[in-house]
Amino acid sequence: ECRYIEDTVDSQKLFQEVCNPVLEGFTLPKLLWLRNHEPTNYEKLRWLVLPKDYVRFRLTGNLSMEVSDAAGMLMMNIRKQVWSETVLSSLELSSDILPPIVGSAEVVGTVTSEVAKLTGLQEGTPVVGGGADNACGAVGCGVVTPGRGMVSLGTSGVVLAHLEEPRLITAGTVHMFNSCVPNEFYMMGVMLSAGLSLQWLRKQFGSQSKSYDVLTEKAAIVPPGSRGLVFLPYLTGERTPHGDANARGAFVGLSATHGEGELVRAVLEGVGFGLCDSVELLRSAGWNGTSLRILGGGARSPLWKEIIASITGLVLEEVNIDEGPALGAAILAGVGVGVYQSVLEASDSIIRVEHTVEPNQKWHQTYGELHDVYKDLYPALKNSFDRLVGFS
The missing domain is CATH 3.30.420.40 (ATPase, nucleotide binding domain)
Known part of the structure; x- marks a missing residue:
């Protein structure tokens, strides 16, 4: 079809x-x-x-x-x-x-x-239009004006930027949708297996008895780059940037010297590289933000946040309320019935940044080199992925 x-x-x-x-x-x-x-x-x-x-x-x-x-x-x-x-x-x-078609706060x-x-x-009781999940998530963390962006680190991963005008790019699989802010837009990259990658590793390697905190503590003592181990997080295919249902996950560079800590850190880094692919596409479309507001279950990990900040070179901002889409929908209702004059006014009066995670500059240099390696791997393995699907 x-x-x-x-x-x-x-x-x-x-x-x-x-x-x-x-x-x-x-x-x-x-x-x-x-x-x-x-x-x-x-x-x-x-x-x-x-x-x-x-x-x-x-x-x-x-x-x-x-x-x-x-x-x-x-x-x-x-x-x-x-x-x-x-x-x-x-x-x-x-x-x-x-x-x-009706408006989100109408x-x-x-x-x-x-x-x-x-x-x-x-x-x-008045009922307003509401919004799509990521559109409401953007409202619920204050990404409602140009320059702001968010990264959602759940089962899947999303990088989203608010724009005043739609900007079309054909490279990569990037989405452009209407924002819940009237007559404005957002651009979004989606990776299919973000938190799912760490969940998969924990389950398949017999670590379910260990908490995620224990796993990331082991990863924290491993240097950036996971001692030469790279993970491709394409466990369920990939949306952005490849748009390829046949893409598959892989550990590349695996050796007998690598242990649990390296495997876990490589997964955290691989997801970070995948999110960075989306950031680079948003940059190519003209987004000029310097920070991303982070939400989702993966945002509970201090190490993962520092890795993502260091890979992307962007400051990660944690806001005071983590209800995300549900809060966004409530804000739209408040605007619709006149409690607030606009989505921006409502969002900025409720949501504030409470904590920031700065990029580790030493890590950033290492990750810049490793991201180049990461980006070379998909085209090198594309034909093999297509052939392997026939055996699945």
């Missing part, structure tokens, strides 16, 4: 409209799959909405699609914030199945009497 989209829609028009590469995770290829493989169910389709928009419909009785989530469907003109007739008509799809309805009886919510 992705190849069909690329072959059918003019490539320049497609990219100008949706501002994103065509990937399996977006809604449009899934809709085409339904049409191709389950035509009976496809014919039953009346409205196409995303989960939170359906929940909002059930709460209010009003059907709509919120803009930051709509941006991730490959069906919306990102700049104009309207459904893309260019894309839809090329694929013989009708916009009649798509509801109106009040789009109120809780109905029926829902009030079922849930205990007060009838007439």
Whole structure:
């Protein structure tokens, strides 16, 4: 379905409209799959909405699609914030199945009497559009104005930068979406196995009885560069920068002298290098920030934070509240009902930086050289990855 989209829609028009590469995770290829493989169910389709928009419909009785989530469907003109007739008509799809697009902090309805009886919510409670997970995460850590960025270190890894205008780059697999701030945007790189890589190492090497703190303490006594060991964190393929489902993880440089500490540190560093790939792509698009606000479970590790700061050369900022997307959604509700005048005002009045992690300059030099090695490994192994998938 992705190849069909690329072959059918003019490539320049497609990219100008949706501002994103065509990937399996977006809604449009899934809709085409339904049409191709389950035509009976496809014919039953009346409205196409995303989960939170359906929940909002059930709460209010009003059907709509919120803009930051709509941006991730490959069906919306990102700049104009309207459904893309260019894309839809090329694929013989009708916009009649798509509801109106609404703003993230826009009040789009109120809780109905029926829902009030079922849930205990007060009838007439205003309901706003809300936001996509990373869009709300950006609001929830104050990344709502140009120059600010965030890094999320969970199961996957995200590097996100707020922009006033969309900036398109074809190199790497970078996403451009609408921000929850009206008429502004964010650019995002995604690595699929960030915290998952450390979780995998802990499980597969029989270290589940050890806490993550114990593992990182062993890694902390290993010098930067893990004594010549590099880890490629492509355990589930990779999104940014390679866009390659066949990419696979690897330890390169492994020798009999390497032990648990080196393996753990190599994983921490490999994830850092992967995040740095996204930072470099954001830089190429014009982002000029000097710091990233960090959130996610991996942010609990002082060593991992210092490694990421030292690899990227960026200061990592820890904020006072770590609720992330949930807080962002609450802020949007506050703006929608007039408690705050804007998303920026609300975010900056609630969120403050409490601690910073500076790059270790000695490590930064070492990591600069090692990152070059890391970047050479994927193209060197690409053909082998493709061949090995056939054996899996």
